[in-house]
Amino acid sequence: MKLNYRYTIAYAVITFFVLSLGFAIVYAALSRSVTQATIGRLEHLNDVVASQLRGGSDSLRSFSRAAVRIQPLPAALGRPRTVAVRQEWDPALQARVAVVRLTTYPAVGGRVYAITSRASVVEPTDVYLTGLVLVFAWTFVFLLALVVILSELLSWRILRPFNATLRGIQQFQLSQKTPIDLPTSRTAEFEELNSFLVRMTARAQRDYQGLQEFSENASHELQTPIASIKAKIELLMDSDALAEKQLRLLAAMHDELERLAKINQALTLLAKLEHYEALPADLTDFSQLVPATEAAFADLAEMKGLRTTQQVVPGVRVPFDAALAQLLLNNLFSNAIRHNLPSGEIRVRLSATELLLANTGHAPTVPVEELFGRFKKGNAALDSIGIGLAIVKRIGELYGHRVGYEYAEGWHSVRVIFALPVG
Amino acid sequence: MKILLVEDHPELANSIASYLVQENYVCEVAATFDEAREKLVLFTYDVVLLDIMLPDGNGINLLKLLRKEGVESSVLIISAQNALDFKLTGLSEGADDYITKPFPLPELHARIKAIMRRRSPHKNNVVTFRDITADLESLECRVKGKLLNLTRKETNLLLYFIHNKGRMLTRQAIAAHLWGDYTDNLDSVDFVYQHVKNLRKKITDAGGQDYISTVYGFGYKLHAPD
Numbered sequence: 001m002k003l004n005y006r007y008t009i010a011y012a013v014i015t016f017f018v019l020s021l022g023f024a025i026v027y028a029a030l031s032r033s034v035t036q037a038t039i040g041r042l043e044h045l046n047d048v049v050a051s052q053l054r055g056g057s058d059s060l061r062s063f064s065r066a067a068v069r070i071q072p073l074p075a076a077l078g079r080p081r082t083v084a085v086r087q088e089w090d091p092a093l094q095a096r097v098a099v100v101r102l103t104t105y106p107a108v109g110g111r112v113y114a115i116t117s118r119a120s121v122v123e124p125t126d127v128y129l130t131g132l133v134l135v136f137a138w139t140f141v142f143l144l145a146l147v148v149i150l151s152e153l154l155s156w157r158i159l160r161p162f163n164a165t166l167r168g169i170q171q172f173q174l175s176q177k178t179p180i181d182l183p184t185s186r187t188a189e190f191e192e193l194n195s196f197l198v199r200m201t202a203r204a205q206r207d208y209q210g211l212q213e214f215s216e217n218a219s220h221e222l223q224t225p226i227a228s229i230k231a232k233i234e235l236l237m238d239s240d241a242l243a244e245k246q247l248r249l250l251a252a253m254h255d256e257l258e259r260l261a262k263i264n265q266a267l268t269l270l271a272k273l274e275h276y277e278a279l280p281a282d283l284t285d286f287s288q289l290v291p292a293t294e295a296a297f298a299d300l301a302e303m304k305g306l307r308t309t310q311q312v313v314p315g316v317r318v319p320f321d322a323a324l325a326q327l328l329l330n331n332l333f334s335n336a337i338r339h340n341l342p343s344g345e346i347r348v349r350l351s352a353t354e355l356l357l358a359n360t361g362h363a364p365t366v367p368v369e370e371l372f373g374r375f376k377k378g379n380a381a382l383d384s385i386g387i388g389l390a391i392v393k394r395i396g397e398l399y400g401h402r403v404g405y406e407y408a409e410g411w412h413s414v415r416v417i418f419a420l421p422v423g
Numbered sequence: 424m425k426i427l428l429v430e431d432h433p434e435l436a437n438s439i440a441s442y443l444v445q446e447n448y449v450c451e452v453a454a455t456f457d458e459a460r461e462k463l464v465l466f467t468y469d470v471v472l473l474d475i476m477l478p479d480g481n482g483i484n485l486l487k488l489l490r491k492e493g494v495e496s497s498v499l500i501i502s503a504q505n506a507l508d509f510k511l512t513g514l515s516e517g518a519d520d521y522i523t524k525p526f527p528l529p530e531l532h533a534r535i536k537a538i539m540r541r542r543s544p545h546k547n548n549v550v551t552f553r554d555i556t557a558d559l560e561s562l563e564c565r566v567k568g569k570l571l572n573l574t575r576k577e578t579n580l581l582l583y584f585i586h587n588k589g590r591m592l593t594r595q596a597i598a599a600h601l602w603g604d605y606t607d608n609l610d611s612v613d614f615v616y617q618h619v620k621n622l623r624k625k626i627t628d629a630g631g632q633d634y635i636s637t638v639y640g641f642g643y644k645l646h647a648p649d
Binding site for chain 1: 504529
């Protein structure tokens with residue numbers, strides 16, 4: 001969920017609670033003030049009646065006496081006044097309404113009277129309530145609409161540098177030569193984030209390049225001594241003075257050295273592929289390359305007694321560098337032969353969308369997706385270094401092709417699903 | 424035949440040089456860019472074996488210099504660079520061939536032979552070993568004048584043996600020669616066994632003597648019994 005949506009929702013919830021509270025306060029205040037206003041009027045009335053009493057004329061017929069009862073009190077009780085509010089049946093209104101009774105105790109001519117006046121109060125129930133709710137509901141709706149629109153506008157404006165930073169991070173690649181490109185911002189937090197990102201990516205790039213240089217240098221520096229040792233063993237082998245026992249020792253050394261060189265080469269190759277910048281505009285004709293590779297491996301397949309069936313659609317051109325495509329196919333074919341059963345089968349199917357290479361073989365001993373890892377082997381007994389599928393996967397990734405591996409009913413299938421050619 | 428080896432690693436240069444001398448080449452060694460340039464100005468070489476990473480310069484620049492000055496020598500690059508580097512970057516442009524370290528010495532020898540043959544295709548087209556002859560042009564191989572029906576790989580294998588007669592050829596060296604970049608299969612050595620077996624059978628079937636001997640756990644050798 002986007003940040004400004006979350007803000008909007010939070011704001012809407014807060015607004016709802018605040019408005020509800022406001023509504024409750026207004027309702028309470030309104031009902032209280034109606035009663036208070038009535039009490040104020042009754043006080044005035046009592047004062048009028050009291051002054052009439054003082055004037056000595058208890059004009060019973062006066063209008064003012066309609067809702068006033070006067071009682072002389074036996075003793076001088078100094079009570080200021082009493083207010084009573086009660087629900088009562090009002091015959092004039094034919095309804096139960098709140099009735100306020102105010103009693104004051106003025107002293108007139110040495111005597112204390114209790115003057116009680118009464119009045120009906122129409123409290124803000126029902127109609128009032130509906131009106132109030134409507135006012136608040138509309139306020140809420142308007143506020144909400146305003147919040148939605150403004151948050152969209154404001155977040156677009158305020159979060160613009162943040163979104164630009166996000167895009168910058170997405171486009172950033174560790175292997176690129178230039179530093180990360182982030183726009184400046186006037187917001188302190190974003191500026192801090194940007195400077196942190198710039199520092200961090202610069203360090204990561206530096207480390208990455210260092211590692212890359214190291215792996216390149218290491219493998220390069222290793223190849224020459226290996227070549228030197230190998231040459232010396234070969235020279236030694238040709239001298240006549242060797243007994244068979246010594247020759248066997250030499251042979252073992254030579255084999256190990258060969259293996260070391262292969263591992264070293266494979267790792268350099270992977271390091272090379274790791275930072276190779278693919279040009280997806282290069283197209284390779286797979287319809288021609290696949291049968292050619294199959295033919296190059298035909299004698300190996302034949303010697304193992306494998307049967308190969310090919311289905312190749314003509315004119316399939318796939319984004320690939322020719323050398324990398326060859327490397328990919330070499331690894332796939334040599335795997336299909338190496339991990340096959342004696343007198344097994346290989347199926348090659350090339351369509352416009354994918355290349356499928358399936359071979360018979362033993363069930364894998366590890367989960368198939370792990371076989372894409374380096375030095376992972378499905379069969380420990382085989383004398384391979386287990387890096388072929390990692391190379392295949394990496395080459396596929398370079399051009400956005402997906403490489404999948406599955407095992408079902410005795411068949412191992414490697415599938416290269418082609419990304420669409422650019423342009 | 425005169426060869427200039429440009430290689431800064433003294434031990435490797437030593438081994439390659441002594442191997443080439445055994446193969447009857449005249450081999451001189453230059454350890455630096457300057458030394459190599461000086462030698463190339465002063466003398467003429469048939470083949471230059473060129474390492475790319477030199478302490479005082481890049482071998483590729485030396486190659487460019489050679490071509491600019493119209494030096495006729497063939498150039499074979501020997502480098503620790505990956506084969507993919509050559510393919511992806513055209514690193515070997517202007518060179519006759521390249522070989523990546525570590526390489527079997529017999530392979531280097533075979534490559535030099537191939538380069539020399541490309542330079543003068545009509546000279547010395549037939550190689551022989553005892554009663555076996557091989558025509559490099561038509562790729563026909565004969566035993567005592569009788570044509571052998573060999574596959575391309577077997578012909579290639581026989582030529583490799585004849586070029587390196589009397590030398591131990593490891594299974595890996597043969598595999599690398601026959602399949603080159605096509606296979607990084609270490610178990611392709613089993614296929615070498617098959618090919619050698621077939622080749623021997625075809626030679627003996629044609630009435631020839633089996634000059635190929637197996638060195639257990641190691642490889643093969645083409646040599647005439649004394």
